[in-house]
Amino acid sequence: AQSVTQLDSQVPVFEEAPVELRCNYSSSVSVYLFWYVQYPNQGLQLLLKYLSGSTLVKGINGFEAEFNKSQTSFHLRKPSVHISDTAEYFCAVTERDTGNQFYFGTGTSLTVIP
Amino acid sequence: GAVVSQHPSRVICKSGTSVKIECRSLDFQATTMFWYRQFPKQSLMLMATSNEGSKATYEQGVEKDKFLINHASLTLSTLTVTSAHPEDSSFYICSALLGVTYEQYFGPGTRLTVT
Numbered sequence: 745a746q747s748v749t750q751l752d753s754q755v756p757v758f759e760e761a762p763v764e765l766r767c768n769y770s771s772s773v774s775v776y777l778f779w780y781v782q783y784p785n786q787g788l789q790l791l792l793k794y795l796s797g798s799t800l801v802k803g804i805n806g807f808e809a810e811f812n813k814s815q816t817s818f819h820l821r822k823p824s825v826h827i828s829d830t831a832e833y834f835c836a837v838t839e840r841d842t843g844n845q846f847y848f849g850t851g852t853s854l855t856v857i858p
Numbered sequence: 859g860a861v862v863s864q865h866p867s868r869v870i871c872k873s874g875t876s877v878k879i880e881c882r883s884l885d886f887q888a889t890t891m892f893w894y895r896q897f898p899k900q901s902l903m904l905m906a907t908s909n910e911g912s913k914a915t916y917e918q919g920v921e922k923d924k925f926l927i928n929h930a931s932l933t934l935s936t937l938t939v940t941s942a943h944p945e946d947s948s949f950y951i952c953s954a955l956l957g958v959t960y961e962q963y964f965g966p967g968t969r970l971t972v973t
Contacts, residue, residue: 776960787862787951787964788902795960834901838960846892846962850901 746771746837750849757825758857765820765852767809767835774840777818779809782832782851791833794818805829830856860886862954864965871942872973879937879968881952887932888954892962893925896949908935942972 749768757763769775776795780788792803799811809820818835835849861884871877881891889910894902906927907915914927926938935954939946949969953962 778961780964785967785969787864787966788953788962789964790961793959793961845904845907848901848904851899853899 746775746839746847748835748837748847748849750833750835750852752852753850754853754855756855756857759827760824762823763821763825763829763854765833765835765854767818767820767849769816769818769835769837769847771816771837771839775837776840777809777811778836778838778846779803779807779818779820780834780836780848781805782834784831788834791820825854825856827856827858830854860884860954860956860961860963862952862963862965864952864968866968867966868969868971870971870973873943874941876938876940877942877970879939879950879952879970881935881937881954881965883933883954883963886954886956888935889932889957890955891929891935892953892955893927893935893937894951894953896951896967902951905937939970942970944972946970947972 747770751766778793779791782788792801794801794811802808807822833852836846838846863882865880891908893905896902905920908927908929910929916922929935951967953964
């Protein structure tokens, strides 16, 4: 079975500072990886995904993530955050062979401080 | 991008009554939809996987007789909370799987309050 660990439940950061949200997964098979963002009282929106190819993936709103197979990590980064980035961020994984059942991390609450 | 709608967005019902939540994929067909439950400040808990034309697959600990799921068409899945209790109050989120991309598109969620 898969599992996803987001080590940081809350991350406060000042506006225009860089941020990294950590995600580690455990799996014995090849996986697809995703980052989703959830704004208050809204559903989840896809930020970016890794299916194959380049391990550095660029997504919307200036976010990027790097797949590191040896460390089983998929950390999310942004070089300069905005107030509007304040939200809950979820990392998710699914198996390549099935691509069906998704496993989500517990989420990281990013708060951008003016 | 693909759009998934949920209706209603908020519902308040009395204990013992049933509530139906609809999930629709508006611009693509989805053979697979998922239903999640989200508690405050927590992650999404997968309740069941809904496959068009067949019975839903429920996660361990989720009562299939209480949370009835029907996926009658490629664009509509419904979740019916039967004989609702206050502990069923939660934020329910559906998603539709765009199979070729392995992307899930999420609905905006339904806030259920049982009084």
